[in-house]
Amino acid sequence: MASLSIIDSHRNEAEIYYGATLCEQKSRELLDKFRLPKGLLPSSDLSEFGFNSITGFVWLKQKKRLEYKFKSIGKTVSYETEVTTFMEDRRMRRLTGVKSKEMLIWITISEISIDHGDPSKITFASSSGLAKTFPTEAFLLEEERK
16 A cells, blocks of 8 residues: 555654544644644544654544544545545645545545635645635534534
8 A cells, every 4th residue: 555655654753642532632632733623534443643743744544434424514525544644734735545525426635724814714625626615613523613
């Protein structure tokens, strides 16, 4: 698998966590640190989470693929057993392992960003140039909405 070599190349300087509870906690902390909604990466039994603060590279490994429906916008998103990205302030780039269902086809999401001028909007883009913008609030955890 190509992504394994990508993860391996970032492992040396990375903080790596194991176990579902700790991995979920660390992934949410990192999303918060980069000013991204904590509900953006729902997980199903995470087994490993890693973050290389030098390169900004992040990976999540979960035991099985997860399909998650963001009810407030009616979108189903698929998260593979391995998700990787490079994180920056309000942005995830070179994202792998995430697809959104549009009509009857799955579109691979390669970038997620929040507009610095209007943080109430979050944009999802594919490498083919397709992009869609939604309210950032749709990706907040229930406790963040209160």
